[in-house]
Amino acid sequence: AAGVIQSPRHLIKEKRETATLKCYPIPRHDTVYWYQQGPGQDPQFLISFYEKMQSDKGSIPDRFSAQQFSDYHSELNMSSLELGDSALYFCASSCAGSWANYGYTFGSGTRLTVV
Amino acid sequence: SQELEQSPQSLIVQEGKNLTINCTSSKTLYGLYWYKQKYGEGLIFLMMLQKGGEEKSHEKITAKLDEKKQQSSLHITASQPSHAGIYLCGADNEGGSEKLVFGKGTKLTVNP
Numbered sequence: 001a002a003g004v005i006q007s008p009r010h011l012i013k014e015k016r017e018t019a020t021l022k023c024y025p026i027p028r029h030d031t032v033y034w035y036q037q038g039p040g041q042d043p044q045f046l047i048s049f050y051e052k053m054q055s056d057k058g059s060i061p062d063r064f065s066a067q068q069f070s071d072y073h074s075e076l077n078m079s080s081l082e083l084g085d086s087a088l089y090f091c092a093s094s095c096a097g098s099w100a101n102y103g104y105t106f107g108s109g110t111r112l113t114v115v
Numbered sequence: 116s117q118e119l120e121q122s123p124q125s126l127i128v129q130e131g132k133n134l135t136i137n138c139t140s141s142k143t144l145y146g147l148y149w150y151k152q153k154y155g156e157g158l159i160f161l162m163m164l165q166k167g168g169e170e171k172s173h174e175k176i177t178a179k180l181d182e183k184k185q186q187s188s189l190h191i192t193a194s195q196p197s198h199a200g201i202y203l204c205g206a207d208n209e210g211g212s213e214k215l216v217f218g219k220g221t222k223l224t225v226n227p
Contacts, residue, residue, distance in 0.1 A: 031213065042203065042217040043158070056214050090157065094213065103148050104213070108157035 002026055004093050004107035012113045013081050021076040021110045025093030031055065032074040033104065034066060035090040043090060049074055050096060081114045088112075118142075119206055121218035129226050133192050136221045138204030140185040146207035147187045148215060149178050151200045158203065161189075191223075199225045 005024040013019050025032050031050045035043040036059075045058035049068035060066075063081075068074045078085060088111050094104035118141040128134050138147065146165050150158040162171045167182025175192045191198055201222050205215035 033214065042219045043205075043215075045214040045216070048214060058214060088155065092158075096213075103146070103160060103163045105160060106150070106158040109155075111155065 004091055004105050006089075006091050006107035006110050008110060009108065010111045010113075012115060014115055015081055015083060017081050017114075019078045019081060019112060021078070021089050021091075021112070023074045023076070023091030023093075023107060025072050025074070025091075026105060029093035029095045029105075030072060031094045031096050031104070032068055032072070033092040033094075034060075034074070034076050035092065035106075037088040037090060037109075038084075039087070041087075046076070078112075083114050086112060086114045119204060119216060119218035121202075121204055121221050123221060124219070125222040125224070127224045127226065128194050130195060131193055133190065134194055134223070135191075136189045136202050136223070138187045138189070138206075138218055140206050140208065142185070142206075142208040144180065144182060144185050144187070144206055144208065147178075147180050148205040148207075149187070149189050150203045150205060152203060152220070153200050161202075194223075194225045196225045196227050199223055 007022045033048040034046040037043040046060040048056045052068045064078050066076045088109045090109045092104040092106045120139045122137045148163050149161040162178045164180035170179045177190045180187045201220040203220045205217045
């Protein structure tokens with residue numbers, strides 16, 4: 001079965017550079033969530049989108065922005081990267097109508113290393 | 116903000132032994148999710164519990180939700196090396212919110 005696809009799997013950037021992470025949700029899933037997991041930390045919710053509109057916002061820095069496109073894929077744009085941005089970034093997707101029963105599915109994550 | 120406490124933080128067991136991981140919330144639980152994570156990899160959905168007293172099982176893993184105690188437990192029977200990993204509980208503390216807050220995880224090692 002198709003899963004949540006994230007790209008790239010690994011990314012190395014220098015400080016002050018920009019990074020773009022992509023997420024392709026499970027087909028027919030209309031909601032996308034982004035989480036950040038620092039080394040040894042629990043995942044922290046960043047932002048979510050439902051039907052291409054931002055639906056909820058968590059601890060996302062102002063340097064980050066995200067959007068969901070017409071094909072439901074989402075991109076997380078990160079500018080002026082800092083060393084502390086090094087983390088695993090997870091995307092998850094769900095179908096709003098069935099979320100209460102099935103929760104959502106995570107992708108394998110993008111490991112961002114800022115040097 | 117919510118606090119999800121997981122215990123123990125780490126656990127080392129011999130293959131074949133049973134074990135239990137607990138997750139306690141400081142807020143009302145509207146939904147409790149269990150995920151497994153291999154180091155540096157994605158979160159694999161295990162189970163979701165919503166109703167007090169609910170209990171679900173999948174293969175050798177059973178999870179229960181005690182709504183009154185705002186607590187869930189994950190029990191593994193006859194553990195195997197393949198069970199090793201980090202177990203994370205995630206909670207919906209806002210009732211209908213689709214964002215989860217996570218505990219800090221329990222690292223499980225199963226020695227053959």
